[in-house]
Amino acid sequence: MTTTIVAPASAELSAITARIDELSAATEAARTRTPDRWPTVLHKLKIRWTADSNAIEGSSLNFADTLFFLEQGLTVAGKPLKDFLDARNHAEAIDLIYDVVHSQRPVSEGLLKELNALVLAGVSDLPTLDRHGRMGRRPANPGAYKSQPNHVLLPDGSLHTYVDPLHVAGEMAALVAWIEGEPASTHPAVRAAMAHWHLVRIHPFEDGNGRLARLLMNLILIRAQLLPAVIRNEDRAEYLAALRAGDRGDVDTFVSFALRAMERTLSGIGADLSAGA
Numbered sequence: 001m002t003t004t005i006v007a008p009a010s011a012e013l014s015a016i017t018a019r020i021d022e023l024s025a026a027t028e029a030a031r032t033r034t035p036d037r038w039p040t041v042l043h044k045l046k047i048r049w050t051a052d053s054n055a056i057e058g059s060s061l062n063f064a065d066t067l068f069f070l071e072q073g074l075t076v077a078g079k080p081l082k083d084f085l086d087a088r089n090h091a092e093a094i095d096l097i098y099d100v101v102h103s104q105r106p107v108s109e110g111l112l113k114e115l116n117a118l119v120l121a122g123v124s125d126l127p128t129l130d131r132h133g134r135m136g137r138r139p140a141n142p143g144a145y146k147s148q149p150n151h152v153l154l155p156d157g158s159l160h161t162y163v164d165p166l167h168v169a170g171e172m173a174a175l176v177a178w179i180e181g182e183p184a185s186t187h188p189a190v191r192a193a194m195a196h197w198h199l200v201r202i203h204p205f206e207d208g209n210g211r212l213a214r215l216l217m218n219l220i221l222i223r224a225q226l227l228p229a230v231i232r233n234e235d236r237a238e239y240l241a242a243l244r245a246g247d248r249g250d251v252d253t254f255v256s257f258a259l260r261a262m263e264r265t266l267s268g269i270g271a272d273l274s275a276g277a
Helices: 011-033 035-056 063-072 081-102 109-119 165-181 188-202 209-223 233-247 251-274
Strands: 125-129 135-139 151-153 159-161
Touching (some): 011 188, 011 251, 035 063, 035 209, 035 233, 035 251, 063 081, 109 165, 188 209, 188 251
Antiparallel strands (some): 125 135, 151 159
């Protein structure tokens, strides 16, 4: 049986979505007043999104490193080459998202597999532990659903196991059907946050699930004519705690966290547009 997805509703979430709508309107007004700044602001957002999303997964590249690499094509001494590969892949995945929105492609399992394959392009294998605790390697299988169970070690020492591989296809089919079929009465920011959490809950791929969840969230926002949100690396501990709260049945905590990230990102973009105006 697949999980039934129900969008949360509360006075707190309604208040945050109202602020998101206000900030979005103010941002659009500022963009109209200073159209020459808009391409630079969007470029900064793309770099920040790429740098922070990869850093959450362990990348050593900061904003300046990512900017330098994506603009100049030059690596930074002392940083792993894989981190630069991840930066390139993520930036290209963002470009694909905008193409998807422009061409009005629906969210589908095929699209999510395509995005995962792009995020993991050039990654052939991943580190793993065998049953004796010895380090080894396993195939990355970009764009293919996982064939082995995956789990995470929690701060309290317990193991959290994600959806079993046998149930991934059904859970993913249900997720994309919910994304495409959820009533318009659900605010797109809430829909985006819920999609984010459920993709992490399922963890359908061998790797790249966190980055894909954040890409999916922002695809839904952009499609709704909202700006993408950045989950900051500096908020990583709170982010992971909010995800764990969802695992315990408190999905509202994660949705609230994601909505506040959207609100904070919009405030930053508004400041960039207004600076010196």
